[in-house]
Amino acid sequence: MSDRRPSIVERRPSSALSSRRPSIIPQLEGIEKPNTPNLPENMNVDVLICGTGLINSILAAALSWQGTSVLHIDSNPYYGDDSATLTIEQIKNWFIGSKFNKTGFKNYKNIHLYINDNDFNIVSKDYGIDLSPKILFPRSSLLDLLIKSRVYHYLEFQSLSNFHTFENNNLGKLNANKEDIFTSNEIDLNSKRKLMKFLKFISSPVIELPDNLPKDISIQNFLKKNFKLDDKLINEIIFTLGLINNPKIQLIDALNKIKRYILSFNIYGNFPTLYSKFGGPGEISQGFCRSAAVAGTIYKLNTKLKSYDFENKTAILNDGSNIKINERIISSLNQSINKPENCKFYEISRIIAIVDKSCNEWFQDGESSSIIIFPPNSLNSQNEYPVQCLIMGSETGCCPKGRSIWYLHTIAPTINDIAINDLNSALLKLEENYIRESTFNFNEFNDDDLNYYNNNKPILTESGSMKLSKSLLDFKFKFSNERINYLMKLSFTQLTNIDQLNPENINGYNKEILKTDNNIIIVNMPSSELSYDGIVEEAKKIYKEIVGDDSDFFNVDFEDEEEEIEISNELDAEIKAEVEEIINVDNNQTTQSNQQSEEFEMELES
Amino acid sequence: MSASNQTSIKLVLLGEAAVGKSSLVLRFVSNDFQENKEPTIGAAFLTQKCTVNDRTIKFEIWDTAGQERFANLAHLYYRNAQAALVVYDVTKPASFIKARHWMKELKEQSTKNITIALIGNKYDLIMDETSGEEIDGARKVSIEEGKQLADEEGAVFFETSAKTSYNVNEVFMNIAETILEKMDNAKPDENPVAQTQNNNRIDLTAPSQNNINDNGCAC
Ligand SMILES: Nc1nc2c(ncn2[C@@H]2O[C@H](COP(=O)(O)OP(=O)(O)OP(=O)(O)O)[C@@H](O)[C@H]2O)c(=O)[nH]1
Ligand SMILES: [Mg+2]
Numbered sequence: 115m116s117d118r119r120p121s122i123v124e125r126r127p128s129s130a131l132s133s134r135r136p137s138i139i140p141q142l143e144g145i146e147k148p149n150t151p152n153l154p155e156n157m158n159v160d161v162l163i164c165g166t167g168l169i170n171s172i173l174a175a176a177l178s179w180q181g182t183s184v185l186h187i188d189s190n191p192y193y194g195d196d197s198a199t200l201t202i203e204q205i206k207n208w209f210i211g212s213k214f215n216k217t218g219f220k221n222y223k224n225i226h227l228y229i230n231d232n233d234f235n236i237v238s239k240d241y242g243i244d245l246s247p248k249i250l251f252p253r254s255s256l257l258d259l260l261i262k263s264r265v266y267h268y269l270e271f272q273s274l275s276n277f278h279t280f281e282n283n284n285l286g287k288l289n290a291n292k293e294d295i296f297t298s299n300e301i302d303l304n305s306k307r308k309l310m311k312f313l314k315f316i317s318s319p320v321i322e323l324p325d326n327l328p329k330d331i332s333i334q335n336f337l338k339k340n341f342k343l344d345d346k347l348i349n350e351i352i353f354t355l356g357l358i359n360n361p362k363i364q365l366i367d368a369l370n371k372i373k374r375y376i377l378s379f380n381i382y383g384n385f386p387t388l389y390s391k392f393g394g395p396g397e398i399s400q401g402f403c404r405s406a407a408v409a410g411t412i413y414k415l416n417t418k419l420k421s422y423d424f425e426n427k428t429a430i431l432n433d434g435s436n437i438k439i440n441e442r443i444i445s446s447l448n449q450s451i452n453k454p455e456n457c458k459f460y461e462i463s464r465i466i467a468i469v470d471k472s473c474n475e476w477f478q479d480g481e482s483s484s485i486i487i488f489p490p491n492s493l494n495s496q497n498e499y500p501v502q503c504l505i506m507g508s509e510t511g512c513c514p515k516g517r518s519i520w521y522l523h524t525i526a527p528t529i530n531d532i533a534i535n536d537l538n539s540a541l542l543k544l545e546e547n548y549i550r551e552s553t554f555n556f557n558e559f560n561d562d563d564l565n566y567y568n569n570n571k572p573i574l575t576e577s578g579s580m581k582l583s584k585s586l587l588d589f590k591f592k593f594s595n596e597r598i599n600y601l602m603k604l605s606f607t608q609l610t611n612i613d614q615l616n617p618e619n620i621n622g623y624n625k626e627i628l629k630t631d632n633n634i635i636i637v638n639m640p641s642s643e644l645s646y647d648g649i650v651e652e653a654k655k656i657y658k659e660i661v662g663d664d665s666d667f668f669n670v671d672f673e674d675e676e677e678e679i680e681i682s683n684e685l686d687a688e689i690k691a692e693v694e695e696i697i698n699v700d701n702n703q704t705t706q707s708n709q710q711s712e713e714f715e716m717e718l719e720s
Numbered sequence: 721m722s723a724s725n726q727t728s729i730k731l732v733l734l735g736e737a738a739v740g741k742s743s744l745v746l747r748f749v750s751n752d753f754q755e756n757k758e759p760t761i762g763a764a765f766l767t768q769k770c771t772v773n774d775r776t777i778k779f780e781i782w783d784t785a786g787q788e789r790f791a792n793l794a795h796l797y798y799r800n801a802q803a804a805l806v807v808y809d810v811t812k813p814a815s816f817i818k819a820r821h822w823m824k825e826l827k828e829q830s831t832k833n834i835t836i837a838l839i840g841n842k843y844d845l846i847m848d849e850t851s852g853e854e855i856d857g858a859r860k861v862s863i864e865e866g867k868q869l870a871d872e873e874g875a876v877f878f879e880t881s882a883k884t885s886y887n888v889n890e891v892f893m894n895i896a897e898t899i900l901e902k903m904d905n906a907k908p909d910e911n912p913v914a915q916t917q918n919n920n921r922i923d924l925t926a927p928s929q930n931n932i933n934d935n936g937c938a939c
Contacts, residue, residue, distance in 0.1 A: 152788070153789075154789075192795070193795065193796065237832070239829070239830075239831070239832070240832065252927075257924065260924065261924055261925065266924045266925070267765055268765075270921050271921065271922045271924060272920045272921060272922060273920060273922055381927050382922050382923075382924070382926070382927055383922070388922055391921075392799075392800050400796045400799075403793075403796055404762070404763060404793070404796050404797070406762075407761075407762030407763060407785075407790065407793050407796075408761060408762040408763060408764075409762070410761060410762070411762075412789055413790070413792045413793055414792055415792045415795075480920055481920060482920070509920065511800070
């Protein structure tokens with residue numbers, strides 16, 4: 115495309131949008147029916163997007179802010195598609211839809227769902243369950259985009275500090291912050307030195323590999339040979355800090371993944387990652403949809419593409435509408451009528467469990483989630499691939515108090531039940547560890563192994579994490595009846611067309627753009643990457659295919675579009691007057707209401 | 721940090737097109753009124769701070785578009801909202817039917833604890849300014865109907881005018897007070913979905929540069 119369309123900002127204020135419609139009294143009949151908007155007749159759009167998953171939603175927003183007219187539909191009655199955040203009722207529907215391989219649920223297999231409605235009074239909408247949970251690194255392209263696009267307004271983020279590694283039948287927490295390493299009693303002086311040397315190497319702006327490296331040296335060997343780190347530490351660095359799920363990853367890619375963790379500290383505080391409250395990718399997708407809607411994208415749920423005549427550029431939807439497509443159709447794989455040409459499938463297996471425990475023991479004080487990694491060969495199933503777990507507690511807004519959601523996944527193959535065995539094995543270990551940690555009777559234990567916190571509340575290590583010391587592990591704890599009950603357990607294998615072992619797909623996405631034989635662009639299914647890395651790049655790739663250039667991707671001046679008005683109204687007038695008095699009359703004396711007046715001062719200035 | 725003693729309230733406005741949702745917000749936020757306010761596209765986001773019972777409240781307001789073509793968008797806004805204003809026009813019966821629908825949908829889809837106000841707007845159109853009495857036949861939705869619907873759904877009820885500002889601040893104050901009360905009364909384990917807003921909330925626009933040695937930071 116050579117001609118640039120004017121952006122939405124340039125086009126506005128247009129008379130078409132701002133003219134006051136005549137007041138029409140809607141017909142009374144049918145109005146009690148659910149709010150289903152009808153698309154205008156003879157609708158004409160530049161781009162039709164099917165599926166409201168994360169990448170599709172970013173695209174809808176980016177395209178419509180650029181000036182492209184977009185119709186965004188989803189076959190489901192909710193937003194999010196393959197990255198949705200679902201209630202329990204929606205999970206039930208998802209299960210049925212996936213079992214029958216319906217549109218919107220096309221890429222799942224080996225699905226099992228268990229719900230214990232009898233013993234637990236489950237209130238469906240108290241839960242927000244992510245189909246593909248993710249966490250956010252403070253230094254990442256998605257975070258930059260959230261700020262640039264102003265979508266962060268619509269979301270709340272919380273910190274996630276605890277990254278545990280399962281080793282020797284035990285959950286340990288690596289202290290990867292320099293100060294923590296210095297003060298740690300866990301690591302001996304010698305290891306400290308080696309670890310610091312590695313951290314210095316990895317935090318340099320450009321990673322410089324030694325010249326004499328053997329070709330194709332693995333990250334494991336590199337760490338062992340060049341930094342003399344022991345195996346335990348190597349596992350923690352690669353699989354826990356790096357969140358790497360392919361043990362055969364190339365050296366430089368592995369180092370970059372480890373680096374993003376190290377560099378993410380101290381950007382927003384002393385923690386490496388964030389997550390969005392009330393749900394992960396599902397929540398962020400909705401944020402981008404809101405942004406798209408402000409830029410004029412039309413939304414219609416419960417709607418899918420029935421057929422597309424590529425020659426005549428007309429699309430027919432299941433609601434009977436006939437849409438003229440000026441440019442392209444983009445569809446998620448889940449909602450596409452046809453599969454892309456030469457599409458091979460790869461697998462991600464997941465277990466999502468809701469348990470009747472808060473799991474606060476696994477969280478940092480004041481936080482409500484943690485990561486637990488089972489490195490290769492740490493499980494009874496002799497797992498070749500790591501199992502990654504994300505634990506979400508009630509403060510994440512995704513479940514009620516006293517409950518938590520455990521997400522486990524692996525890219526191990528499903529043949530011979532390898533993947534599910536690994537996952538179940540990891541689940542069992544989580545259970546065992548949790549019971550051991552939560553039922554441990556401190557009174558019967560030798561004081562030397564404990565450090566006391568302020569109010570006599572014992573904690574196990576100086577970092578406050580649940581790392582059990584060796585002797586504690588050996589300690590025979592009394593048999594307890596404590597057990598973990600499952601409110602819900604969902605296991606499934608998600609198909610993706612991304613070869614996750616291919617070194618080229620380092621961020622989880624392919625370079626090429628998939629198309630069906632009638633030229634519909636197919637967006638990839640979520641990758642196995644636990645962070646949001648790769649998402650923005652995937653969206654940009656498709657944006658470029660449509661617009662011809664990605665230099666103006668979200669290049670919008672929002673100044674007058676979405677003003678944040680923060681002026682005081684008359685309600686504050688009285689207090690304001692008071693404060694003004696304080697400021698004017700009593701300029702240099704600090705008063706009791708110091709903090710208050712500071713705030714008002716700021717308001718007064720604006 | 722000043723944010724810690726401030727309570728955020730996420731509030732969403734729902735209702736048929738042209739009932740005056742944006743006008744109510746404009747009145748509350750800027751104490752202003754526009755005779756020919758253009759329809760909202762998608763939704764608008766505004767914030768307003770105010771003080772209720774010595775506490776600072778920050779309203780984060782989502783003003784949604786009422787036009788049919790945006791109907792599916794409402795989902796995006798009310799899901800995690802703590803408060804909703806369902807607005808109709810006292811001179812338009814159809815807008816009241818729509819309001820009933822929104823009340824129902826909120827009950828089914830929103831957070832359990834959501835605080836709802838039902839608002840009959842454009843009260844000025846049914847009042848004769850000089851006599852101070854209602855103009856015969858102008859009112860199309862009776863107070864009783866409004867009250868009844870609000871009662872059925874556990875909502876508060878107000879008639880307002882964005883034009884004259886009648887009852888507008890009262891609505892927002894009432895919402896704020898109700899929510900503060902709910903927060904204060906909530907026993908820790910009785911409150912199923914976390915309501916405490918600022919708990920561990922990270923401001924993405926405020927990267928910290930100085931806390932390398934600050935282990936006691938609020939994270
Ligand atoms: N007389 C009178 N007119 C009002 C009042 N509130 C709003 N209006 C007028 O009604 C029209 C519609 O008001 P808006 O605030 O744009 O309505 P809305 O509900 O935001 O409409 P959408 O954004 O399309 O959903 C405007 O012309 C306003 O000036 C009121 O209280 N009294
Ligand atoms: Mg409006």
